[in-house]
Amino acid sequence: METILNTNVEIKVGFKLNGLLYEKSIPANWTLLQLLRDGLGYYGTKCGCEIGECGACTVLLNGQAINSCLVLAPQIEGAEIWTIEGVADSINSLHPVQRIFIEYDAVHCGFCTPGMIMSTIALLLENSSPDENTIKTALAGNLCRCTGYVQIIEAVKKLSGIITEKDLEKFRYSE
Amino acid sequence: MTMIRVTAYENPKSIEEATTFLAKDTYVPIAGGTDVILELRNGMPVKLLDINNLKLNHVTSNKDNIEIGAACTHTQLASNPIVSQFVPLVGIAAGKVGSKQIRNRGTIGGNIVNASPCADTIPALLIYDAELVLLSKKGRRIARLDEFITSPYATIKRNDELLHSIICKKNNKTGYSYLKLGRRQAVNISRMTISVALDIDDDNAVIDACISAGSVFPVPSRMKDLEKFLRGEKIKPKLFKEAGKLAVDLMIKHSGYRWSTPYKEPVLAGLIERALMQASKGIVQDN
Ligand SMILES: Cc1cc2nc3c(=O)[nH]c(=O)nc-3n(C[C@H](O)[C@H](O)[C@H](O)COP(=O)(O)OP(=O)(O)OC[C@H]3O[C@@H](n4cnc5c(N)ncnc54)[C@H](O)[C@@H]3O)c2cc1C
Numbered sequence: 077m078e079t080i081l082n083t084n085v086e087i088k089v090g091f092k093l094n095g096l097l098y099e100k101s102i103p104a105n106w107t108l109l110q111l112l113r114d115g116l117g118y119y120g121t122k123c124g125c126e127i128g129e130c131g132a133c134t135v136l137l138n139g140q141a142i143n144s145c146l147v148l149a150p151q152i153e154g155a156e157i158w159t160i161e162g163v164a165d166s167i168n169s170l171h172p173v174q175r176i177f178i179e180y181d182a183v184h185c186g187f188c189t190p191g192m193i194m195s196t197i198a199l200l201l202e203n204s205s206p207d208e209n210t211i212k213t214a215l216a217g218n219l220c221r222c223t224g225y226v227q228i229i230e231a232v233k234k235l236s237g238i239i240t241e242k243d244l245e246k247f248r249y250s251e
Numbered sequence: 252m253t254m255i256r257v258t259a260y261e262n263p264k265s266i267e268e269a270t271t272f273l274a275k276d277t278y279v280p281i282a283g284g285t286d287v288i289l290e291l292r293n294g295m296p297v298k299l300l301d302i303n304n305l306k307l308n309h310v311t312s313n314k315d316n317i318e319i320g321a322a323c324t325h326t327q328l329a330s331n332p333i334v335s336q337f338v339p340l341v342g343i344a345a346g347k348v349g350s351k352q353i354r355n356r357g358t359i360g361g362n363i364v365n366a367s368p369c370a371d372t373i374p375a376l377l378i379y380d381a382e383l384v385l386l387s388k389k390g391r392r393i394a395r396l397d398e399f400i401t402s403p404y405a406t407i408k409r410n411d412e413l414l415h416s417i418i419c420k421k422n423n424k425t426g427y428s429y430l431k432l433g434r435r436q437a438v439n440i441s442r443m444t445i446s447v448a449l450d451i452d453d454d455n456a457v458i459d460a461c462i463s464a465g466s467v468f469p470v471p472s473r474m475k476d477l478e479k480f481l482r483g484e485k486i487k488p489k490l491f492k493e494a495g496k497l498a499v500d501l502m503i504k505h506s507g508y509r510w511s512t513p514y515k516e517p518v519l520a521g522l523i524e525r526a527l528m529q530a531s532k533g534i535v536q537d538n
């Protein structure tokens with residue numbers, strides 16, 4: 077039994093997280109979610125279901141929204157990752173997506189919020205003025221137990237008028 | 252949280268390298284990981300072979316066929332112009348898998364090899380008589396998709412084989428419909444899917460019908476008896492109602508009478524009727 081428990085290999089991976097380069101040796105059995113939270117201390121990305129259903133763990137991987145609970149850490153070799161910690165440029169200047177979420181009362185308990193914001197940014201990268209159906213499709217993998225979604229959808233609709241390329245460019249992935 | 256155990260992780264850069272690993276030892280290929288990571292949580296120690304760097308995400312077209320690389324993601328297929336022109340049901344099905352996050356990671360190859368009764372892309376691929384290109388150190392072989400899955404979650408793929416690509420026959424029809432019924436619009440594993448491609452002549456008679464179903468039979472299947480019943484018939488509402496009834500008979504014949512049958516009976520009949528109606532009007536349905 078003990079021998080099986082200690083057989084996880086470590087893999088060296090290089091990746092970019094919130095604009096910073098990392099080179100780390102990581103247990104190959106870790107998910108990206110574990111790496112972010114337990115390995116690097118970024119607790120903004122939430123752990124809900126760990127089966128891809130709730131979206132609380134959503135981060136950007138090479139410009140796309142993904143569930144970090146369903147990516148193994150070794151799979152991020154060479155990748156570019158953005159989490160909620162990297163969204164605002166500084167503590168004093170919230171990103172427009174964050175500001176509008178607060179303004180529209182789209183944050184209640186806040187557990188779904190980091191995931192919602194990352195999915196919203198991924199959507200805006202693809203389409204900076206999405207209609208309601210497109211918004212619902214983009215956020216369908218993010219569950220919220222508090223708001224009833226109306227405020228969130230209204231917030232994203234509002235963003236389509238005010239978001240600029242400058243607000244989005246750092247998240248854009250180019251190979 | 253259950254512990255995942257990974258005793259080896261290989262990230263080959265070429266197919267040659269990948270098939271060499273597969274010939275040497277028992278590796279579990281990992282593509283998007285959206286099925287395999289859930290399975291790993293049972294704690295079984297595994298050796299993983301990442302297949303994401305083998306350049307298997309191509310979509311190409313020649314005179315008769317479309318070739319889709321096994322590592323194409325659902326997101327990629329849902330917006331690919333070759334797919335939407337020549338194998339539209341595949342693009343629609345891919346666009347209905349899980350959530351945006353799942354579609355961004357999940358691949359068509361993983362969907363096929365996982366061989367779930369409710370894999371969304373398989374019934375769509377069956378409409379285009381899809382064949383699978385399997386590679387190993389022993390060479391290349393082609394398997395028909397309708398013979399690939401032997402029972403839920405089991406296939407004829409050997410452990411030393413890699414799914415390279417999927418070959419679909421172009422079949423231009425006058426109308427299509429793909430209906431997916433689930434408990435929730437988004438993150439739902441299908442309760443039932445129906446794919447229909449119809450070819451109708453100027454006199455409103457059915458020249459050809461291709462119909463497949465997911466989560467109706469133990470493995471996703473074409474409904475050949477139903478297709479035969481429709482061929483040559485004049486389009487009228489009563490015909491589609493009868494087709495719905497016949498589909499129910501086929502389900503009971505092949506899957507037996509199960510606890511879910513009383514629910515599935517009217518649902519299947521209704522979906523078949525609606526899908527045929529839409530396809531007869533030329534609509535590519537996106538419900
Ligand atoms: C929340 C959630 C919702 C989902 N919703 C849906 C849904 O609506 N519809 C649906 O159909 N599915 C759904 N799925 C299932 C899953 O996302 C799909 O089946 C997906 O296509 C699997 O692809 P993958 O690349 O992630 O496969 P992986 O998990 O990487 O692999 C799956 C299997 O295929 C094998 N494999 C993968 N690629 C190859 C290859 N090239 N050669 C040989 N073997 C290979 C792996 O070894 C493994 O056995 C859902 C999953 C989750 C977690």
Ligand code: FES
Pocket residue numbers: 122123124125126127128129130131132133134143144145146
């Ligand atoms: S924790 Fe990843 S989707 Fe729920």
Ligand code: FES
Pocket residue numbers: 182183184185186187188189219220221222223
């Ligand atoms: S604000 Fe509480 S879960 Fe969304």
